[in-house]
Amino acid sequence: MFCCLRGVRRLCLEKILLQCILQSRSLSGADAINALRPFYFAVHPDFFGQHPKEREVNENSLKRLNGYLENLQKPGFRSFKPTQLTFYVREREPNSSNVQESFSASGFRAVSFTLHTRDLLSTVLDILNSCSLSTEHIQSLNVNSQPHKEAKSTVNRPIKWDKTYYSFTGFKDPEEELEQAQRVETTLISWLDDNEASAVKKLKKSLPLRKELERLKFELSHQLQLSDIRWQRSWGIAHRCSQLHSLGRLVQQRPEVLKNVKGRTVVFTDRSGMSAGGHIMLGTMDVHHHWTKIFERLPNYYKLQKRLLFLEDRISQLLGGIQVIYIEELQPLLTLEEYYETLDSFYNKLCDSRLPFHPRSLRGLQMILESDRYAPSLHEFGHFTIPTICDPATLQWFIFAKAQEARENLKRKEEMMITEKELIDTSTEKFSLDRLYKEPSVSSAQMIDCCKRLLEESLPYLQGMHLCISHFYSVLQDGDLCIPWNWKN
Numbered sequence: 001m002f003c004c005l006r007g008v009r010r011l012c013l014e015k016i017l018l019q020c021i022l023q024s025r026s027l028s029g030a031d032a033i034n035a036l037r038p039f040y041f042a043v044h045p046d047f048f049g050q051h052p053k054e055r056e057v058n059e060n061s062l063k064r065l066n067g068y069l070e071n072l073q074k075p076g077f078r079s080f081k082p083t084q085l086t087f088y089v090r091e092r093e094p095n096s097s098n099v100q101e102s103f104s105a106s107g108f109r110a111v112s113f114t115l116h117t118r119d120l121l122s123t124v125l126d127i128l129n130s131c132s133l134s135t136e137h138i139q140s141l142n143v144n145s146q147p148h149k150e151a152k153s154t155v156n157r158p159i160k161w162d163k164t165y166y167s168f169t170g171f172k173d174p175e176e177e178l179e180q181a182q183r184v185e186t187t188l189i190s191w192l193d194d195n196e197a198s199a200v201k202k203l204k205k206s207l208p209l210r211k212e213l214e215r216l217k218f219e220l221s222h223q224l225q226l227s228d229i230r231w232q233r234s235w236g237i238a239h240r241c242s243q244l245h246s247l248g249r250l251v252q253q254r255p256e257v258l259k260n261v262k263g264r265t266v267v268f269t270d271r272s273g274m275s276a277g278g279h280i281m282l283g284t285m286d287v288h289h290h291w292t293k294i295f296e297r298l299p300n301y302y303k304l305q306k307r308l309l310f311l312e313d314r315i316s317q318l319l320g321g322i323q324v325i326y327i328e329e330l331q332p333l334l335t336l337e338e339y340y341e342t343l344d345s346f347y348n349k350l351c352d353s354r355l356p357f358h359p360r361s362l363r364g365l366q367m368i369l370e371s372d373r374y375a376p377s378l379h380e381f382g383h384f385t386i387p388t389i390c391d392p393a394t395l396q397w398f399i400f401a402k403a404q405e406a407r408e409n410l411k412r413k414e415e416m417m418i419t420e421k422e423l424i425d426t427s428t429e430k431f432s433l434d435r436l437y438k439e440p441s442v443s444s445a446q447m448i449d450c451c452k453r454l455l456e457e458s459l460p461y462l463q464g465m466h467l468c469i470s471h472f473y474s475v476l477q478d479g480d481l482c483i484p485w486n487w488k489n
Helices: 001-026 028-034 037-044 052-072 120-130 136-140 148-153 165-171 174-183 188-224 238-255 288-296 297-320 335-355 392-430 446-454
Strands: 083-091 108-117 230-231 265-269 280-283 366-370 384-387 433-440 465-468 483-484
Touching: 028 037, 028 120, 028 384, 037 120, 052 083, 052 120, 052 238, 108 120, 120 136, 136 297, 188 230, 188 238, 188 483, 230 238, 238 265, 238 288, 280 465, 288 297, 297 335, 335 366, 335 392, 366 392, 384 392, 392 433, 392 446, 446 465
Parallel strands: 230 265, 265 280, 366 384, 433 465, 465 483
Antiparallel strands: 083 108
């Protein structure tokens, strides 16, 4: 009798396996890429060059999404954990009223969703629907598609077995596993428990490179008398070492071209030039010849920077003494030439309008200029964000109406920065962290809230680790632990 049962069970399992293989081919990896073209076009980091914070979030989320899609295509891979992703999606019609996600004034919106599907078709449909993108083009693909609701609610199996079958055989019920995965939300403790070993292994492997990076950075900073060396994006340790080695070779080959860098900050980024903040930008894709040209042009850049500072001062005088500033962490990465053109255009508009601001009436206040906004706003840190195309009359009314609130926000900012630093220091000490930091897209208020809740926990996993406060869970290639600022417990 039992022999017959084993034979029947083997035959049934072979049929199940064959059907799963056939259905898994209903959407190939290439088909999935084609189906997701509208999504990639809407979130690709290259389109966020003027928005470094959003670009970094999309880069990290795409890495995790690609890993999820790769696992779906691996034969026999069954361990699918819900994956939460956040993307900034470019919007063609920023003023559309039927979109539920939050919009920024820059023409994109933040979208968060959780993937827990087990096949490519359902995953693709989930992604497109979550981003409010059309799915009509999928029908033209050569796939055995079915309505999305069916794809989400049923498992691709030809037979729905009774629960006693799984009790008798000891096999896991895939429907029950899926339901449990959907119900279970990732918690900080469970995630750390699952990923601590992997992070420790990567961190230990990266330690020699980390020491090499510090040595190279110190030697080059000392040799060139630089104020600092930074990176615009979160490249890995090996990548950073390679960039410093490249700069070191240029110092050896052409030391005379670097005579004008004293006291400056070098930033490795996507393009070469001088930034609006006065930093020397070295494009990581450029060769020594391009870098050499930038260093040779530094005297001209310094002259343009003086003219830029004079222009900022003239705008300040026309607007009652409000200080014009450029905030590197919050604004798009602009070259010195681009920022000068922005200031010059705004200055000419102010001169033509002759706004009646009382001299020094707005001293102590701050403003930044942005060319991709449409309406003025007041940031939580107290500075005004003014579009270059802003109507002068609207600008005057807005600044007068929000001046007192701006002063209160500036005072609150100073208090918040002190609190944030104290909490970072306290958390680093309590958990014996090697480093605690946050992504630029995480605000001070979010960081403060995160640290306060962390200090209420006992987390021995964190000893000696590098902890990054972000918007999602991830283990970076060099062992840094990323956790969302609003983690659950």
